[in-house]
Amino acid sequence: MLIEGNIWQEDKHWVAAVPMLDALTQGSTRKQALTMIEDLLRVMAKEEINQRIRFKVVHDKAGHFTVKPSKIDYVPALILKRMRLKNEQTIQSVVDRLGEKSKNAYAAYEQGRHIPGLFKLQTLLHAIHPRTEMVLKIV
Numbered sequence: 001m002l003i004e005g006n007i008w009q010e011d012k013h014w015v016a017a018v019p020m021l022d023a024l025t026q027g028s029t030r031k032q033a034l035t036m037i038e039d040l041l042r043v044m045a046k047e048e049i050n051q052r053i054r055f056k057v058v059h060d061k062a063g064h065f066t067v068k069p070s071k072i073d074y075v076p077a078l079i080l081k082r083m084r085l086k087n088e089q090t091i092q093s094v095v096d097r098l099g100e101k102s103k104n105a106y107a108a109y110e111q112g113r114h115i116p117g118l119f120k121l122q123t124l125l126h127a128i129h130p131r132t133e134m135v136l137k138i139v
Contacts, residue, residue, distance in 0.1 A: 002066040022086045049077045049112050076121055077112035087129045097127040
């Protein structure tokens, strides 16, 4: 599983972004910006879902890059948590939209204790933000 990102030059700095995870950083050089995005995602995973995951830029072309996580099991948890925070939702509001009674079931997905299948992940993402769509791509 790879995560896509974008990179561009803005004034004298390079900006690297991973929109899916609402992550953005910059560096003085293209290489430094890509290293910074790897570090940012690692720190984000540790802070958001309490997991040590390494991220490595594995493909880089004009304007785009892909990042490979060392543990793909926790990527859905990180996506769910970041999307929920980005959309200013509480766990309770997501649970209410899902029509569930207990926060624990949803929280288990955000904490990486349960790994959702594709249909369940789409359902959870729609509960966070109804217009969210997943795009699958085989490279």
